[in-house]
Amino acid sequence: MTSPSSDQTPCQQPGTGLRADAERNRDRILAAARRLFAAEGLGVSMTSVAREAGVGKATLSRRFATREELINAVFADRMDAYAGAVAEALADPDPWHGFTGYIHAVCAMQAADRGFADVLTMTFPTAKALEARRTESYNGFLELIARAKSSGHLREDFVPEDLVILQMANAGVLAAAGEDAPDTWRRLVGHMLRSYAAPGAPLPTVPEAPKPRALYRAMVRLSRTGPGTA
Amino acid sequence: MTSPSSDQTPCQQPGTGLRADAERNRDRILAAARRLFAAEGLGVSMTSVAREAGVGKATLSRRFATREELINAVFADRMDAYAGAVAEALADPDPWHGFTGYIHAVCAMQAADRGFADVLTMTFPTAKALEARRTESYNGFLELIARAKSSGHLREDFVPEDLVILQMANAGVLAAAGEDAPDTWRRLVGHMLRSYAAPGAPLPTVPEAPKPRALYRAMVRLSRTGPGTA
DNA sequence: ACCCAAGTGGAACGGGCGGCCCGTTTCCGT
DNA sequence: ACGGAAACGGGCCGCCCGTTCCACTTGGGT
Numbered sequence: 001m002t003s004p005s006s007d008q009t010p011c012q013q014p015g016t017g018l019r020a021d022a023e024r025n026r027d028r029i030l031a032a033a034r035r036l037f038a039a040e041g042l043g044v045s046m047t048s049v050a051r052e053a054g055v056g057k058a059t060l061s062r063r064f065a066t067r068e069e070l071i072n073a074v075f076a077d078r079m080d081a082y083a084g085a086v087a088e089a090l091a092d093p094d095p096w097h098g099f100t101g102y103i104h105a106v107c108a109m110q111a112a113d114r115g116f117a118d119v120l121t122m123t124f125p126t127a128k129a130l131e132a133r134r135t136e137s138y139n140g141f142l143e144l145i146a147r148a149k150s151s152g153h154l155r156e157d158f159v160p161e162d163l164v165i166l167q168m169a170n171a172g173v174l175a176a177a178g179e180d181a182p183d184t185w186r187r188l189v190g191h192m193l194r195s196y197a198a199p200g201a202p203l204p205t206v207p208e209a210p211k212p213r214a215l216y217r218a219m220v221r222l223s224r225t226g227p228g229t230a
Numbered sequence: 231m232t233s234p235s236s237d238q239t240p241c242q243q244p245g246t247g248l249r250a251d252a253e254r255n256r257d258r259i260l261a262a263a264r265r266l267f268a269a270e271g272l273g274v275s276m277t278s279v280a281r282e283a284g285v286g287k288a289t290l291s292r293r294f295a296t297r298e299e300l301i302n303a304v305f306a307d308r309m310d311a312y313a314g315a316v317a318e319a320l321a322d323p324d325p326w327h328g329f330t331g332y333i334h335a336v337c338a339m340q341a342a343d344r345g346f347a348d349v350l351t352m353t354f355p356t357a358k359a360l361e362a363r364r365t366e367s368y369n370g371f372l373e374l375i376a377r378a379k380s381s382g383h384l385r386e387d388f389v390p391e392d393l394v395i396l397q398m399a400n401a402g403v404l405a406a407a408g409e410d411a412p413d414t415w416r417r418l419v420g421h422m423l424r425s426y427a428a429p430g431a432p433l434p435t436v437p438e439a440p441k442p443r444a445l446y447r448a449m450v451r452l453s454r455t456g457p458g459t460a
Numbered sequence: 461a462c463c464c465a466a467g468t469g470g471a472a473c474g475g476g477c478g479g480c481c482c483g484t485t486t487c488c489g490t
Numbered sequence: 491a492c493g494g495a496a497a498c499g500g501g502c503c504g505c506c507c508g509t510t511c512c513a514c515t516t517g518g519g520t
Contacts, residue, residue, distance in 0.1 A: 019466060019517060042457055045507060056469035061509070068453070121406045122453035123446065161439040162417070164449075165403060169418055172402015173395060175458075176351045187392070188399055191425040195436075199429075206425075209391040216353065219394075223298070223352035227272055228405075228458015249487060252497060277477060286499030291479070 026063050029053045033074045037115030041175070042071060043229065071119065072127040078116050079133035082109065086140035096153035096201055099144055100193055103163070107170050107189045111182070117171045121164075153201035166192055175228070180218035181210035256293050259283045263304045267345030271405070272301060273459065301349065302357040308346050309363035312339065316370035326383035326431055329374055330423055333393070337400050337419045341412070347401040351394075383431035396422055405458070410448035411440035 018026065032053035036044045046067065050060040064070040085105045092098030110117035124130055141160060148154035169192075170185055177184035190206030197203055209215075248256065262283035266274045276297065280290040294300040315335045322328030340347035354360055371390060378384035399422075400415050407414035420436030427433055439445075 021517065022467060025468085047507060057508075058470080058510080059468060062467080067456075118457045121449060122457075123449040124453050125450060157436065159439050161442055161445055162421070164445055165414055165418055165439065168403045168406035168414070169399035170402070171457075172400070172405065173398045175402065176398035184395055184398070188395055191392070191422055194425040195421040206387060209389050209395065212391055215391055215394050219351060219353040220355065223354050227348045227352075227401075249496060251487065255498085275477060280499095287478080288480080288499060289497075292497080 022063075025053070025055050025059055029055060029060055029063060029070075030074055033070055037071075037074060038113040041114040041229070042067075042118045046070075068124055068127060071115075072124065072130055075116060075119050076129055078109070078113065078119075079130050082106070082120075083133045083136045083140075085109075086137050086144060089144055090140055090147075095144070095147035095151040099148035099154060100203075102141070102144060103166070103193060103196075104189060106163070107166070107185055110167065110170050111174055111185050114174060117167075117174050120167045121171050153198055155196060155198045158196050162196070176222060177210070177215065177218045178221060180221060181214040183207070184210050184215070184218075252293075255283075255285050255289055259285060259290055259293060259300075260304055263300055267301075267304060268343040271344040271459075272297075272348045276300075298354055298357060301345075302354065302360055305346060305349050306359055308339070308343065308349075309360050312336070312350075313363045313366045313370075315339075316367050316374060319374055320370055320377075325374070325377035325381040326427075329378040329384060330433075332371070332374060333396070333423060333426075334419060336393070337396070337415055340397065340400050341404055341415050344404060347397075347404050350397045351401050383428055385426060385428045388426050392426070406452060407440070407445065407448045408451060410451060411444040413437070414440050414445070414448075 029049065033049050036049055036052055046060060047057055049070070050057045053060070060070075064073065085102060089098040089102035089105075092101065106120075110120060119130075123134065138160070141163065145154065145158065145160060149156060149158070166189070170188060173185050173188050186207040187209045190204070194203055194206060259279065263279050266279055266282055276290060277287055279300070280287045283290070290300075294303065315332055319328040319332035319335075322331065336350075340350060349360070353364065368390070371393065375384065375388065375390060379386060379388070396419070400418060403415050403418050416437040417439045420434070424433055424436060
C-alpha cells in the first residue's frame with residue numbers, strides 16, 4: 001500500500017490476491033473436489049476432499065468456508081459449458097434438431113458428472129456466478145422452445161419446467177443405475193424426447209435399455225450402500 | 231414345557247412367539263418406522279426410529295438387527311398391494327387401459343411413500359418375502375405387456391426394464407420436488423406413457439407441470455438439505 | 461540476508477450415530 | 491403370591507464429521 005511505484009497487488013495472479021503456495025493449494029483442492037464430486041456426487045465429506053487434495057482440513061475450511069462455496073467454485077466452468085450448449089443449439093439452422101440436441105447434451109453432462117447432475121436440480125441463491133449462468137441458459141432455452149414450436153416439431157404443450165423435471169428424473173436414474181448400467185439415462189431421454197415431439201417430427205430411435213442383469217446389479221448395490229449415495 | 235395339557239407356545243399370537251409387551255413394542259417400532267420411512271426415505275437413522283417409537287435403541291436392535299430386516303418387515307404389506315395392483319390390472323378387460331392404470335398406480339404408490347419409492351429401485355436378495363412379491367409382480371407385468379402389445383396400443387419396443395427405469399426416474403423426481411411440488415411426478419408419468427403408446431392409442435392428456443415458483447422452492451430446499459435427503 | 465505476515469497442518473472439541481453391555485423392570489407360568 | 495426368565499432402556503464406547511485454535515513454517519518484499 002506504501003509502494004505506489006507499482007499499483008498491483010502483491011500477487012500478480014489476477015483476481016485471487018493469494019500467496020503463490022496458497023494459490024497452489026487452492027488449485028489442488030479444486031482438482032480433488034472436482035474428482036470426488038464427479039465420481040460420488042455432492043455428498044462427499046469435506047474431510048475426504050481435504051485428504052484427496054493432500055492438505056489439512058483447516059486449509060480447506062479457510063479457502064472455502066462452506067460446502068456451497070466449494071461447489072460454486074468447482075462448477076463455475078461446467079456452468080460455462082452449460083450456458084454454451086444453449087448458444088450452440090440456437091446456432092443450429094434446424095430448430096427441432098437444435099432442441100433435441102440441447103436436451104441430449106444437457107443430460108449427457110449430468111451423466112458425465114454426478115455432482116453436476118445434482119447441481120442442476122438445485123439452486124444456490126447466494127452463488128451469483130452459477131445462478132447468472134443458469135438464467136442465461138434459461139432465457140436461451142425459452143428462445144429454443146419458441147423456435148422449435150414454430151417449426152411444428154415440438155408439441156405446443158411443452159413447457160420450460162419440463163426440462164427441470166427431466167433433469168430431476170435423470171439425476172434419479174443416474175444415481176440408481178450408477179456404474180453398473182451407465183447408459184440407462186439414454187433410454188429415459190429417448191422416451192422423453194419422443195413424448196415432446198409433435199406427430200411427424202423426425203426422431204432418432206430410442207436407445208435400447210440396458211440388460212436386465214446390469215440393472216439388477218445396480219439395484220443390489222443400491223440396497224447395500226443406501227439411497228442418496230453413489 | 232411340563233404342561234402337556236396345552237401344547238401351545240406361551241404366547242398364543244400366531245407366528246411371533248414374543249411376549250405380549252415385546253409384541254406391543256414391535257408394533258410401535260413398525261408404526262414409527264413406517265411413518266419416518268414414508269416421510270423421509272430409507273436413510274433415517276436407527277436412533278431416530280427408536281426415539282419416534284418411544285423405545286430404547288437396544289430394543290430396536292434386538293427386534294431388527296439390521297436396517298434391511300426393518301425395511302423388510304415394514305414394507306411387507308405395501309408389497310402385497312404392489313403385487314395386488316398387477317392382478318387388478320390383468321383383470322381389466324381393456325389391456326391398454328390396464329397397462330396404463332398399472333403404471334400410474336405403481337408410481338402413485340411411490341409418491342405416497344418416499345421409503346417405498348426407494349424400495350422399488352432396490353432389491354434385497356436376503357429379504358425373501360419382499361423379493362417373492364417382486365417376482366410375482368414381474369411375471370404379471372410380463373403378461374400385461376404381452377396383452378397390451380397384442381391390442382396394438384403398446385409400442386413393440388417397450389421392454390420390461392422400462393418400468394424399472396421409470397421407477398428410478400420417478401424416485402428422483404419425488405426426492406427433488408418433495409413437498410414443495412408434490413404432483414410433479416404426474417407430469418413425468420404422463421410423458422412416459424405418451425412415449426410408450428403406439429400411434430392411435432387412447433391417452434389421457436399429460437397433467438400440467440407444477441408452477442415454476444413451486445419447483446424453485448423445491449430446488450432451494452434441496453440446496454440447503456443436500457442431495458439424498460428428504 | 462532478514463523478518464513479518466500469510467499460510468499451514470495437527471490437535472482438541474462438540475455432536476451424532478451405531479453397537480454392546482448390564483442393572484432393572486415386567487410379564488407369565490406355577 | 492411368587493420366582494425366574496424374558497425384555498427393557500440407559501449408558502458407554504469407538505467412529506466420523508465439521509469447526510476452531512495454536513505453534514510452526516515459508517514466502518517474498520526490503
